[in-house]
Amino acid sequence: MKNTALANYIFSVKLITVTIIGFFLTTVNAQQVLGENKGRKSSQLLLRRVKRATACTNNFITNDRTNDPLLAAFYPADQLDACLNNSVLAANLTELGHIAFSKNQLLILKRKLGEIYTSGLPEDQIQQLGFIITVYGPEEISTWNITRLDTLALALSNSANVNTTKVIIENYLRGSGSLNAGVLDVIGGPALCSLSEETLRTILPSELKKAKPLDISTCTQAKKDIIFGIAKVAFQDRAGDPNAYYNLTRPYVGGARASDLRSLAAGNISMDFQTFSRLNPVEVEQLTAQNIRDLLGINLNSLGLNRNHEIVQHWVNSHTVKEVMSLGIGLQGGIAPAGLGNFFFKEFSETGSAPINSYSLLLSICIAVMGITLQ
Numbered sequence: 001m002k003n004t005a006l007a008n009y010i011f012s013v014k015l016i017t018v019t020i021i022g023f024f025l026t027t028v029n030a031q032q033v034l035g036e037n038k039g040r041k042s043s044q045l046l047l048r049r050v051k052r053a054t055a056c057t058n059n060f061i062t063n064d065r066t067n068d069p070l071l072a073a074f075y076p077a078d079q080l081d082a083c084l085n086n087s088v089l090a091a092n093l094t095e096l097g098h099i100a101f102s103k104n105q106l107l108i109l110k111r112k113l114g115e116i117y118t119s120g121l122p123e124d125q126i127q128q129l130g131f132i133i134t135v136y137g138p139e140e141i142s143t144w145n146i147t148r149l150d151t152l153a154l155a156l157s158n159s160a161n162v163n164t165t166k167v168i169i170e171n172y173l174r175g176s177g178s179l180n181a182g183v184l185d186v187i188g189g190p191a192l193c194s195l196s197e198e199t200l201r202t203i204l205p206s207e208l209k210k211a212k213p214l215d216i217s218t219c220t221q222a223k224k225d226i227i228f229g230i231a232k233v234a235f236q237d238r239a240g241d242p243n244a245y246y247n248l249t250r251p252y253v254g255g256a257r258a259s260d261l262r263s264l265a266a267g268n269i270s271m272d273f274q275t276f277s278r279l280n281p282v283e284v285e286q287l288t289a290q291n292i293r294d295l296l297g298i299n300l301n302s303l304g305l306n307r308n309h310e311i312v313q314h315w316v317n318s319h320t321v322k323e324v325m326s327l328g329i330g331l332q333g334g335i336a337p338a339g340l341g342n343f344f345f346k347e348f349s350e351t352g353s354a355p356i357n358s359y360s361l362l363l364s365i366c367i368a369v370m371g372i373t374l375q
Helices: 002-054 077-083 086-091 093-097 103-116 123-128 130-135 149-157 162-176 181-192 205-210 221-234 242-255 258-265 289-299 301-305 310-316 321-326 358-373
Strands: none
Touching: 077 103, 086 093, 086 103, 093 103, 093 123, 093 130, 103 130, 123 149, 149 162, 149 181, 162 181, 181 205, 205 221, 221 242, 242 258, 258 289, 289 301, 289 321
16 A cells, blocks of 8 residues: 555656646747747848838939939938939939938949949049049049049039148159140139149149239248249240230249349339238348338228238338338338347327327437437
């Protein structure tokens, strides 16, 4: 009886254990299946969401819509990506390149062009880029093959900054040769100033002579000096006619030496103040009051009207009081005689709001007379 009872007990324990283990395994398996299904559903949902995010929900852009300026408003970057086929972009690059897309939209077009032209943009396509050029960096532009002047002009017209402008020009020069008159006309003065001094020295005087006048006001002083030196040679055949020579070299006179300015002054050219203000202050400093008077001629009073301009102050502060006053245009300041220090004359009138102290006035006059006498 004891053995039978014991056997029944052991059987019952085994049965309960097997039942518990079976229930546990069934539960775990069900959870795994549920988890897999849930994960699969989540992945499918995410995939559908991604597909929805990249799907073209607007109408696809067709050839006849590529010149619509409202595309930029109707197709944000993700929709432009989804709704513009590469074949349509390639066939209508000129039209799409002239639409005012945002930077993100332009980056989409740039990426698509990279997919179309895997070996680099052909020159014909570079001509059609328009605003898309603005999202290409200098390193990318340096790989382009720019050999034609019209390509250079179109690329420069959409250059994003000085750095890309410089690379575009250097890219062209690398393939075409020199800065001839046609290239100078396309580049213009400000872009020319982005080039190196070594490159500027390659300009032939004969080519500068044939080119349109260039505004080099943004150039460094060293570059102005180089260009004026070339201009002197270019127009030396007109040196016998001071006014004609001055008018031809005026765009480049910011690089003139003091000796050049003295020669111009002797020609009675009456330089205007705007041109005078662009001269090299270091060279102007070397001019005497008589040189200044001859250089500006009928425009001499403009110095008084612009007495606070940097170049005027630079000249005044490097000359004596006597020489400054000798111009007779009301300029104040200058280097005082030794031991007297610098001083300035203040303008006054009878209608002034503050009364004039007669003793102070007399003292100022005495000091002025002493300064002039001691020169």
